[in-house]
Amino acid sequence: MANVGNRIKHIFNRNESYLLAVLIVLIIVVSLINPKFLSGENFFAILRTYSFIGILSIGFLMVLISGGIDISFTATATVAQYAMAVFLAANPNVPIVMVILVPIVIGIILGSINAFLIHFLKAPSIIITISTLNAYYGILQFISKGRWIYGFPQWFRDFPNIKLIQFLNENGVYYGLSTITAIWIVLLIAGAIVLRYSVLGRNIYALGGDPKAAHRGGLNLFRLRLFCYSFMGFMAGIGAIVHAMVTQTVAPNALLGQEFDVVTAVVLGGASIFGGTGSVLGTVLGVGLVAVIKNALTIVRVPEYWHQVFIGGVLLISVVITATRTRLARQKNRIIDVQN
Amino acid sequence: MGKCIEVTKASKNYHGVVALNKVDFELQKGEIHCLVGENGSGKSTLIKILSGVVAPEPETAIHIGGQPVIGFRARNAIDFGIHVIYQDLALFPNLSVKENIAFQISREKRHSWIQWGEMRTIAQQALEEIGVSIDIERPVETLSIAEQQLVEIARALIGDLQLLILDEPTASLTRKEVEALFRVIKDMQKRGIAILFISHKLNEIFEIAERVTVLRDGKKIGVYKPSELNHERLTYLMTGHKIERQPPRKITARRPLLAVSHLTKKDQYHDISFTLHEGEIIGITGLLGSGRSEIAQSIFGMNIADSGTIRVTGQKVRLRSNCQALRMGIGYVPENRITEGLIKEQSILDNITVTIWDRLCNGVGLLMNDQLQKISSKWINDLDIKINTMHSAVDTLSGGNQQKVVLSKWLATKPKILILDEPTVGIDVFAKDSVHRLIKELAEQGLGIIIISVEIPEVINNCHRILIMRRGRIVYECPAESADADELLIKCAAA
Numbered sequence: 001m002a003n004v005g006n007r008i009k010h011i012f013n014r015n016e017s018y019l020l021a022v023l024i025v026l027i028i029v030v031s032l033i034n035p036k037f038l039s040g041e042n043f044f045a046i047l048r049t050y051s052f053i054g055i056l057s058i059g060f061l062m063v064l065i066s067g068g069i070d071i072s073f074t075a076t077a078t079v080a081q082y083a084m085a086v087f088l089a090a091n092p093n094v095p096i097v098m099v100i101l102v103p104i105v106i107g108i109i110l111g112s113i114n115a116f117l118i119h120f121l122k123a124p125s126i127i128i129t130i131s132t133l134n135a136y137y138g139i140l141q142f143i144s145k146g147r148w149i150y151g152f153p154q155w156f157r158d159f160p161n162i163k164l165i166q167f168l169n170e171n172g173v174y175y176g177l178s179t180i181t182a183i184w185i186v187l188l189i190a191g192a193i194v195l196r197y198s199v200l201g202r203n204i205y206a207l208g209g210d211p212k213a214a215h216r217g218g219l220n221l222f223r224l225r226l227f228c229y230s231f232m233g234f235m236a237g238i239g240a241i242v243h244a245m246v247t248q249t250v251a252p253n254a255l256l257g258q259e260f261d262v263v264t265a266v267v268l269g270g271a272s273i274f275g276g277t278g279s280v281l282g283t284v285l286g287v288g289l290v291a292v293i294k295n296a297l298t299i300v301r302v303p304e305y306w307h308q309v310f311i312g313g314v315l316l317i318s319v320v321i322t323a324t325r326t327r328l329a330r331q332k333n334r335i336i337d338v339q340n
Numbered sequence: 341m342g343k344c345i346e347v348t349k350a351s352k353n354y355h356g357v358v359a360l361n362k363v364d365f366e367l368q369k370g371e372i373h374c375l376v377g378e379n380g381s382g383k384s385t386l387i388k389i390l391s392g393v394v395a396p397e398p399e400t401a402i403h404i405g406g407q408p409v410i411g412f413r414a415r416n417a418i419d420f421g422i423h424v425i426y427q428d429l430a431l432f433p434n435l436s437v438k439e440n441i442a443f444q445i446s447r448e449k450r451h452s453w454i455q456w457g458e459m460r461t462i463a464q465q466a467l468e469e470i471g472v473s474i475d476i477e478r479p480v481e482t483l484s485i486a487e488q489q490l491v492e493i494a495r496a497l498i499g500d501l502q503l504l505i506l507d508e509p510t511a512s513l514t515r516k517e518v519e520a521l522f523r524v525i526k527d528m529q530k531r532g533i534a535i536l537f538i539s540h541k542l543n544e545i546f547e548i549a550e551r552v553t554v555l556r557d558g559k560k561i562g563v564y565k566p567s568e569l570n571h572e573r574l575t576y577l578m579t580g581h582k583i584e585r586q587p588p589r590k591i592t593a594r595r596p597l598l599a600v601s602h603l604t605k606k607d608q609y610h611d612i613s614f615t616l617h618e619g620e621i622i623g624i625t626g627l628l629g630s631g632r633s634e635i636a637q638s639i640f641g642m643n644i645a646d647s648g649t650i651r652v653t654g655q656k657v658r659l660r661s662n663c664q665a666l667r668m669g670i671g672y673v674p675e676n677r678i679t680e681g682l683i684k685e686q687s688i689l690d691n692i693t694v695t696i697w698d699r700l701c702n703g704v705g706l707l708m709n710d711q712l713q714k715i716s717s718k719w720i721n722d723l724d725i726k727i728n729t730m731h732s733a734v735d736t737l738s739g740g741n742q743q744k745v746v747l748s749k750w751l752a753t754k755p756k757i758l759i760l761d762e763p764t765v766g767i768d769v770f771a772k773d774s775v776h777r778l779i780k781e782l783a784e785q786g787l788g789i790i791i792i793s794v795e796i797p798e799v800i801n802n803c804h805r806i807l808i809m810r811r812g813r814i815v816y817e818c819p820a821e822s823a824d825a826d827e828l829l830i831k832c833a834a835a
Contacts (some may be wrong), residue, residue: 198451200437202446206432210430210432
């Protein structure tokens, strides 16, 4: 019985439980202000819109757990997306597999370049990825001359509108689970399995917890880093496809700035910026929090520029809470034996 | 029993500096062997060679179980059953006890997927084997240092452990925890596991070792049985010098420097009063958690007291920050000096002078580099800090030398009052002695010094007066010359 009690206590103490509680409270509050928020239609719309952010978050989480950081993923995604668009525009009839492979392979290559530079130059990952961010963007701007690309083949336009689960609303419009969201869900499950149940995943936690200990323990740090950064690249590649499918236009600057939502979501989700902690579930809740806040602000007609202020405020509060909890935990561990 | 591991002509140079010079070393199965030497004598390098972390010079030959091994790397060492427990433990703080213990299992079995159930059983068994009960689900960062060490030992026991190397395992353990550790070690010895034990605490060496190898300046001095040695001889072998203990010189002038009266802070200490005079060394001792360090931090302005007064040279002061304390001429060398007292990536020069930068500016507020260099070299000389250049990062130095850098940084402020929290923890005999000499010299120059230490002999040998704290109160005070170590120990612990 004590064991069960401990388990329950453990579950309540988890970061994810706090997040879920906050998310639920937020949803209730927003629904009271505007009941439209709680419609199935809005729910699936949010899921579809935030699939792109959600997919990138899984990659970013992986890098963060390993004790690194990658700022360059929006640049990677942009390069991958543009290459795909150019390729597709030039060869409208190539097999679909090829179209999908192009951005993914580019994403993995650019991610591996990050891993190589970070591991062999032994430079802080934030500096390296800021450099590659600029390099990737700059080269793309030069080659693309800022041109937009649109007018994709029919299948590319139809695919994101397929609903895997479908409902009809009172106005006779279909809504439901988009293929885009389904891709996100599949990747979430894959990411969770890797992190929780694979030796590779646990080794990534170990690396993030203490790189020196990981090295002494005989782990191949380069291979782990290569995996994390190219996984980030892989996610950027898939994110690129998803984003292009949703927006149906490819611009060489469309993704710029979206990295902040990703970073916010993952950090809100409980991943430590110092590495070693974080979970897929937390990250999903983090994305949910960002999505609900932004959607709610739109629904209650708060001007766009206030959105960032809100998100910033929420992030700040979450950081304060985390810091306080760590401090309290440390105080609890201190030995105090005093007669007052 | 047979040989466990043998290295001949073990040598290693780092950038032209000889760290280890043709050392022959062998270990028998099931023996407890101690490796002793000062900081920088080559102990760490030898361990690193034994564990494959560092590749030795080509002339070095390694034999394991009688077989020569070529190209010995960390992975080979693990496969041969050699396990090192470093002072800064190689655990993953974010992972649970069970994952830390069973960490190598997945690699050894070439699993791709974690078997959580198997992991739990293995971890539980390993802990039972050493007779310890720790909740295997807890993250390691929530455990005490002693518990973490036991987790590492349990981890080492998994698989075919042949040699366990412990690098200063007792440095941060209480006496009780040390006894528990020694029980575990002796138990492992019975099973034929060789133990290589590194310690600066000579008592412990005599207590547990069967053979002692002494290193000095990268060379082997010899291998001895503990029965052939005593404190003085071992110290002499390690340092090449005879160390004589000298009590601090009697004080003549009795001008009070620091007077603390009725200082109280809830949950930390209660009604603390004492006076520190010019040229006096006061030792404060007590068990962990008795409030020793908290008082020191209050005097240094980092931990504001609830009530009571502090007078510096007769003047009542209200210290609200360490900057104020610094201006009043108070210096504080923290216990956790490596993390709290040093800026590790910065140069030795910067670390020594950081406390006095504001005094070394020219007319337009720029630092005067020649002055900085002059002051640094003075302290490096005075304290005999062993360095290559004062521009290299401070974390390239050995523990004892880092210690001296922290000391010199506070001495550079020319304090009137100096508080030293555990000034010699984790440093070798000779460095210890030179720190003690330095403290006494400083007192002779008129400084008032407070030494906080758990080591009762340290306060007896180096102080004028001893205060004992227990549960936040000063419970006993006596002059050091008439103090008896056993009696003080009882006073510290009495319920």
